[in-house]
Amino acid sequence: MYSVAAYGDMIRDRGRMAAYLTALRHAIRPGASVADIGTGTGIMACLACLCGADRVYAIEPSSAIEPARAIARANGLGERIHFIEKMSTSVTLPERVDVIVSDLRGVLPLLQHHVPSIIDARRRFLKPNGVLVPRRDVVRIAVASAPDLYERHVTPWERNDYGLDMRAVSRIETNAWRKCRARADHVLLPPQSLPALDYETVETANLAGELRWEVAAAGEAHGLVGWFDADLGHDVTFTNAPGAPELIYGQAFFPWSRPVTLLIGDAVSVSLRAILVGEDYVWTWDTRVVDATTGETRADFHQSSFFGAPLSPATLARRSADHVPTLNEDGRLDRLILELLDEHAPLGRIADEVFAKFPGRLATREAALARVADLSTRYGD
Ligand SMILES: C[S@@+](CC[C@H](N)C(=O)[O-])C[C@H]1O[C@@H](n2cnc3c(N)ncnc32)[C@H](O)[C@@H]1O
Incomplete structure (x- = not known):
């Protein structure tokens, strides 16, 4: 999870940005459709529009998508950029696109699920003669x-x-x-x-x-x-x-x-x-x-x-295949939250119930609600 300041550092990197902008100018034909995988605060999606894209699917699971939406609106691009608050691997797009742009690398390109995400996006999102930025x-x-x-x-x-x-x-x-x-x-x-x-x-x-x-x-x-x-x-x-x-x-x-x-x-x-x-x-x-x-x-x-x-x-023993754990109090608490989420109960009601059942584990009702909200964000749709 990047801070807003970290996204700012990425945009301040003029060498990186100049290379991406030039590549997008070459790749995007007027009227093109683009998928921006990991849009962060939306910079590549906005640049794709400036290069002539008709519509951009800007995909980002983190809250950085909220300032990205505001930036798109502030620049009159709110209609052309469609924000999707998810990992690309859980997204279905309404069409295949002409261009996929991303920068999911870290110090090296092998960072977390960068490569599998690009493989998945190429297979499911890209038109047969579509263009990937970066190419390699x-x-x-x-x-x-x-x-x-x-x-x-x-x-x-x-x-x-x-x-x-x-x-x-x-x-x-x-x-x-x-x-x-x-x-x-x-x-x-x-x-x-x-x-x-x-x-x-x-x-x-x-x-x-x-x-x-x-x-x-x-x-x-x-x-x-x-x-x-x-x-x-x-x-x-x-x-x-x-x-x-x-x-x-x-x-x-x-x-x-x-x-x-x-x-x-x-x-x-x-x-x-x-x-x-x-x-x-x-x-x-x-x-x-x-x-x-x-x-x-x-x-x-x-x-x-x-x-x-x-x-x-x-630690290793607890992770071994033949270890038989017993569910601790935290596990029982989270299990109850997940069961209630599965019954489609509202978060406030779930918080009330788990706070009543686990008074020693949760200091306040607000703490209960925060825990319920965390699990709901992670496992709920
Ligand atoms: C290095 S930042 C790049 C931000 C922005 N695109 C840029 O170039 O300045 C990578 C972003 O990709 C997001 N991300 C990583 N994997 C993703 C995936 N499979 N689908 C959507 N977003 C992803 C991360 O949350 C992060 O915000």
């Missing part, structure tokens, strides 16, 4: 010499001012990637590409690639830097490469388990995988560094964001 993204990975970026992952776990041994967290931290602002001089070995995410043909949310370098410039390496090059169609492109004009996306830093001194001729190989599990991706990056002269393996790291979350054995 290519994730690029370089080996980085970046002591400053690495520091954030090991401080304070390996060094702190209090004489405490906190290395238990180092393993967690070096298995998590983070957004960073990488500079051109962080790139030690040049970028290589993962298979392109071609939105016109992609059929899977997952991405994997095998990357290899022969070291041409010696130096201390700390991990991988990742970004994406975007192709919005009609030769409109942008890149988040370190050293390129800064865009909102930034770069991703995947730390290695420890820094490695690379010597000229060394072979570095990385196997990188992003697998969508539930709501977000599990990233795995396996690295091998082989000494060119002796053939000796000098680094062999197996890292994964799966190990980057502090999971206690008790």
Whole structure:
């Protein structure tokens, strides 16, 4: 869920906006129909109208759609933009459209359900010769010499001012990637590409690639830097490469388990995988560094964001397939709310009933109503 300020930051990113506007100008013919997946505060829907779209379906599940509606009205576009307050995957449109525009990416295009949402929208919303903006993204990975970026992952776990041994967290931290602002001089070995995410043909949310370098410039390496090059169609492109004009996306830093001194001729190989599990991706990056002269393996790291979350054995046990839970008081309370919602009772009446039945669990009747409203928003239509 983005704040209004975050949507403002996206619009303030002139590089991103200029690329999208140019791409929309090329893609939209007068009278065209457009679907804007994840309209947020409505910027792409409005631009599509300015580029000549006759009607735009602006889809957004979050409350940002309310200011989007006001913005459309304030600009005389209220009749042409049809707002739909849902996830695109639960929407049925009255027609197939000429253009689908979206920017559901994060630091990398593999963010939550971005790719499955585009696959679904392409299949169900787009005309046979319709246009997707963006058309494709290519994730690029370089080996980085970046002591400053690495520091954030090991401080304070390996060094702190209090004489405490906190290395238990180092393993967690070096298995998590983070957004960073990488500079051109962080790139030690040049970028290589993962298979392109071609939105016109992609059929899977997952991405994997095998990357290899022969070291041409010696130096201390700390991990991988990742970004994406975007192709919005009609030769409109942008890149988040370190050293390129800064865009909102930034770069991703995947730390290695420890820094490695690379010597000229060394072979570095990385196997990188992003697998969508539930709501977000599990990233795995396996690295091998082989000494060119002796053939000796000098680094062999197996890292994964799966190990980057502090999971206690008790938490894992509670999620295992053979665990048999008993419903706690919160569960019984929510079950009652869902049963009453299913009987089509008004929210106020449900709040009264659960407040009476669970007086110790809900401090006030207002708290009961808030809880009922939360569940109703999530599961009700
Ligand atoms: C990065 S923001 C982009 C906002 C705006 N389109 C822009 O380009 O400035 C992505 C928005 O997409 C929404 N979103 C993500 N997946 C979606 C989906 N499948 N259907 C509709 N909205 C979605 C999010 O709630 C968020 O508001």
